[in-house]
Amino acid sequence: MTIAEPLELRDVTVCAPNAPHSSISAERAAEVAATLKALADPARIRLLSIIFASEEGAVCVCDLTQPLGLGQPTVSHHLKILVAAGFLSREKRGTWAYFSPVPGALERVTSDLASVGGPANA
Amino acid sequence: MTIAEPLELRDVTVCAPNAPHSSISAERAAEVAATLKALADPARIRLLSIIFASEEGAVCVCDLTQPLGLGQPTVSHHLKILVAAGFLSREKRGTWAYFSPVPGALERVTSDLASVGGPANA
Numbered sequence: 001m002t003i004a005e006p007l008e009l010r011d012v013t014v015c016a017p018n019a020p021h022s023s024i025s026a027e028r029a030a031e032v033a034a035t036l037k038a039l040a041d042p043a044r045i046r047l048l049s050i051i052f053a054s055e056e057g058a059v060c061v062c063d064l065t066q067p068l069g070l071g072q073p074t075v076s077h078h079l080k081i082l083v084a085a086g087f088l089s090r091e092k093r094g095t096w097a098y099f100s101p102v103p104g105a106l107e108r109v110t111s112d113l114a115s116v117g118g119p120a121n122a
Numbered sequence: 123m124t125i126a127e128p129l130e131l132r133d134v135t136v137c138a139p140n141a142p143h144s145s146i147s148a149e150r151a152a153e154v155a156a157t158l159k160a161l162a163d164p165a166r167i168r169l170l171s172i173i174f175a176s177e178e179g180a181v182c183v184c185d186l187t188q189p190l191g192l193g194q195p196t197v198s199h200h201l202k203i204l205v206a207a208g209f210l211s212r213e214k215r216g217t218w219a220y221f222s223p224v225p226g227a228l229e230r231v232t233s234d235l236a237s238v239g240g241p242a243n244a
Binding site: 020021022023024026029030032033034036037039040041042043044045046048049050051052053054059063064067101106109110113114115116117118 | 152167174175176185186189
C-alpha cells in the first residue's frame with residue numbers, strides 16, 4: 001500500500017526542499033515554556049526582584065505584601081509557584097516563612113533562551 | 123487625628139526594619155511579564171527555535187506545520203503572538219507568509235532577566 005506516498009512527497013517538494021528542524025526537542029521546549037510561564041506574571045517578577053535585591057539574603061513573606069499591594073494569600077500563591085519552578089527556596093522561621101534566591105536560577109533561563117536561539121545565540 | 127499611626131508603626135517594627143524594595147517598577151514588571159508570556163508556550167518555543175536555526179533566514183509558514191504537528195490556523199496564531207511581542211518579523215511573498223528572527227530579541231529578554239536579578243545579576 002503506497003497510496004499516500006505521492007501526496008506527502010508533493011507537500012515536501014512544494015515548499016520544503018530542506019525541511020526546517022527545531023534546535024530543541026518537544027520535551028525540552030515544554031520544560032522551557034513551563035519555566036518561563038512561572039516567571040510570566042507582573043507580581044512574580046516584582047517578588048523576584050525584591051528577594052534577589054535583598055541585602056539580608058532572605059525576605060519574610062510578611063514584608064512582601066506591602067510593596068506589592070497584594071494580600072498575603074495572593075503573595076503566598078505567587079511565591080509557591082516561584083519555589084516550585086526553582087527560583088526561590090523557602091525556610092520556616094517561627095511563625096513566618098522566609099524566601100531566598102536560588103543561585104543560578106535566572107542564569108539557567110538565560111541559558112535556555114540561548115538554546116532556543118540556536119548556535120548563533122548560545 | 124493620629125489614631126492610625128501607632129498601628130502602621132507597629133507593623134513596620136515587627137518585621138520590616140528596612141522595608142524591602144523592588145529593583146524594577148510595577149510598569150516595567152508588567153512589560154517583562156508580557157514578553158515572557160509571549161514566549162511561555164511549548165509550540166512558540168519550538169517555532170522560535172526552528173526559525174532562529176534556519177539557514178535561509180526566513181521560514182515559510184507552510185514549512186512550520188509539519189515539524190510542529192499542528193494545523194496552520196494554530197501555527198499562525200502562535201506566530202502572530204511572536205510577531206506582536208517583537209521576536210519575529212513577517213513578510214508576504216506571493217501566497218505565503220515568511221517569518222524571520224528579529225535580531226537581538228532574545229538578548230533583550232536576557233537583559234530583562236538580569237534587571238530582575240538586580241545589580242548582582244546585571
